[in-house]
Structure formats: C-alpha cells, structure tokens
Amino acid sequence: MPASTNPTLRQRRLGTELRRLREHAGLTSSAAAELIGVKQAQISSIESGRYAVSADRVRTFARAYQCGDEKLIDALAEMTGGRTRGWWDEYREHLPVGLIDLAELEHYATALRVALVIHIPALLQTTDHARALFRGVFPPLQQYEVEHRLTHRMKRQGILHREEPTPYTATIHEAALRMGYGGRDVAVAQLRHILDMSELPHVTVQVVPFGKEGFHGTGQGVDYVAGAVRKLDTVQLDAHHGCEFLDGEAQLGKYRAVIDHMEASALDPEDSRDLIRRIARDL
Known part of the structure; x- marks a missing residue:
C-alpha cells in the first residue's frame, strides 16, 4: 500500500x-x-x-x-477502512488542518459531549451566528476565508441530521447564551435554534446558570469525542493557535471528569429550555 x-x-x-x-x-x-x-x-x-x-x-x-x-x-x-476521501477533504487547501481533522473525528464519533462557557457549540450555531463570529476573528479573515469556514461548519452539523445521527450532549454556560453576537435578531434566532435542536431525541442541551455554587468550569471549550471503545476516545480543545487533540489515558480521564462536573452543575434539559426562553425574552 x-x-x-x-x-x-x-x-x-x-x-x-x-x-x-x-x-x-x-x-x-x-x-x-x-x-x-x-x-x-x-x-x-x-x-x-x-x-x-x-x-x-x-x-x-x-x-x-x-x-x-x-x-x-x-x-x-x-x-483501516476510513481512507476514502470524506467531504472535508475538499477544504484541505482552504482551512487549517486542525479543522479538517476535527470534521473527520466528528464524522466517525459514536457520541459527542461538549462543554463551553463563552461560546455556543459549533454544531448548534446558526449560519448568521457563525458568520458574525468569523467576521470578528483577529487578525481579520478575508471574505472568502469567512465563507470557507462557514460552509465547513455547516457541513459538520450534518452528523446531527443523518439517518443514524450521533448522540450529542451540549453543556453551555448562561454567559454564552447572553453574548448576543450579530445583534439582537441574530442572537434571538440562535437561541430559538438551540431550543429546536434540544427537542431532537439524540440531542441533550443543559445550561449552567449564573450563580451556580461550586461551579469551577474552564473558559476553554472542551469536546469529548467517543470512539468505538473508550481507549479510542479523543479530547479536542479550542486554543488560540487552533485545535488541540489529546488521547493519552490520563488526559482522557481528566477531561471526562471536567465534563462530568459541568454536566452535574447544569440544570436539567427542561429547566434549561425554560432558562433559554427567558434569556431570549430579555435580549
């Protein structure tokens, strides 16, 4: 070969x-x-x-x-059977390699758990919200770079809509829901989209409210990507220099504990939806 x-x-x-x-x-x-x-x-x-x-x-x-x-x-x-080209390969000449790797990782995941404090999870973002984020990147992106990143992000969301969708749990701090990227109309539409997605049987959304005692989350976004067996799990961290991937046994254990803690600090799904609705009315 x-x-x-x-x-x-x-x-x-x-x-x-x-x-x-x-x-x-x-x-x-x-x-x-x-x-x-x-x-x-x-x-x-x-x-x-x-x-x-x-x-x-x-x-x-x-x-x-x-x-x-x-x-x-x-x-x-x-x-060994995963060497055929995926849709993400068409972006290899246009995006950082970490974003290509992330799309491939998500495609083969058996489950996803994400936890964020200041951002909406990428797989739950609307097009307008994501565009507002990319336009605020520093140093600024060229318009064609914004569009490449935008279409790539929207295609990543396909794993939640395919015939056998990936089980997905998102734990989001209230701070992220109140950021208001893109202005009021975009922000409200984003919150409504999260509510719609949370009704899907394979999607769980939980919110950590302001004032939660004992919450010691991290400002760094954490994606815990489950493999076919636990030894093949992967953690993806958002960093200023790009995506960082961890797969050491100790690292996996640490970030499982981090996400477990954040999920335990969150409201249950129904109370989370009620809080999201209140935030949307407040904006």
Whole structure:
C-alpha cells in the first residue's frame, strides 16, 4: 500500500494505538519487525500513519503483541477502512488542518459531549451566528476565508441530521447564551435554534446558570469525542493557535471528569429550555 505524506488524524491515531500495543508488549520497533517479518522502517511508517495497513495486518500486529482485547482489535481493524476521501477533504487547501481533522473525528464519533462557557457549540450555531463570529476573528479573515469556514461548519452539523445521527450532549454556560453576537435578531434566532435542536431525541442541551455554587468550569471549550471503545476516545480543545487533540489515558480521564462536573452543575434539559426562553425574552 502507498505511503501518505499527509496522514489524517484517523490514520495517525491508528498508528499511535499500534505503537502503544507494541510498547505495552515490551518490544522495540526492530524486534517487532523481526517478529512480524517486515522491515523496521515499515513499522515506523505504519506507526506514524504514513503507511496504509489492512485490517488483516492489524490483527497480525495484535497477535504478535499478545493483545487480548478483542473489542479494541476490532475497532482498530475498522479504522483501516476510513481512507476514502470524506467531504472535508475538499477544504484541505482552504482551512487549517486542525479543522479538517476535527470534521473527520466528528464524522466517525459514536457520541459527542461538549462543554463551553463563552461560546455556543459549533454544531448548534446558526449560519448568521457563525458568520458574525468569523467576521470578528483577529487578525481579520478575508471574505472568502469567512465563507470557507462557514460552509465547513455547516457541513459538520450534518452528523446531527443523518439517518443514524450521533448522540450529542451540549453543556453551555448562561454567559454564552447572553453574548448576543450579530445583534439582537441574530442572537434571538440562535437561541430559538438551540431550543429546536434540544427537542431532537439524540440531542441533550443543559445550561449552567449564573450563580451556580461550586461551579469551577474552564473558559476553554472542551469536546469529548467517543470512539468505538473508550481507549479510542479523543479530547479536542479550542486554543488560540487552533485545535488541540489529546488521547493519552490520563488526559482522557481528566477531561471526562471536567465534563462530568459541568454536566452535574447544569440544570436539567427542561429547566434549561425554560432558562433559554427567558434569556431570549430579555435580549
């Protein structure tokens, strides 16, 4: 199979997990290559995501590394089938690579949990709200850059509307709902859109109200992306320099706890809808 000079996030993650299996088995890349019957350079290329690997080869690696986690092995084997181009690939020449990786990550997610304090979750944003945000980016974006980011964001929302939609839980602080980006009409329409989305059976929206005692959230947006098995979960953080992706066991545990805390601090879905309605009337 051909090598890739620009492996996707999914390809890199598959390589990372194969490396972790090898290291857990106490094998160097040279020892693993000799055991499996390939060149050491091929092991390195596979583990960096630059060299495609088949499902059968993944199972060969797992046997050699004495991995007995069948659910993990099946999930890794399934990841080898994700090398066809997705809709996000058309944006590779126009957007930062982190945004491309995020769309791919969301596409394959089995569930999504997001928590934000000062922004509306991207997958719940209206076109007008998102456009107002992109026009306020510093340094300023060119108009064509705004449009590329806007259409990309709207296409990402497709995972909530496909035949088998992704389960989605959004925990939003009241501060984000009162920001009023784009002016009153845009802000009210955005709140009404959140209310509409919250009625979907696979979408849960919870609001953390002002004055909630014991709330110690983070100003940084957190997306917890569930994989086919917990070991394949990923955390995506919003940062000034772009998207940041974390998949270490300790990191995943930390951010699961962060989101658990924010969800526990929030109102239940019905009370959250009541608060959103009151905020819309106040604007």
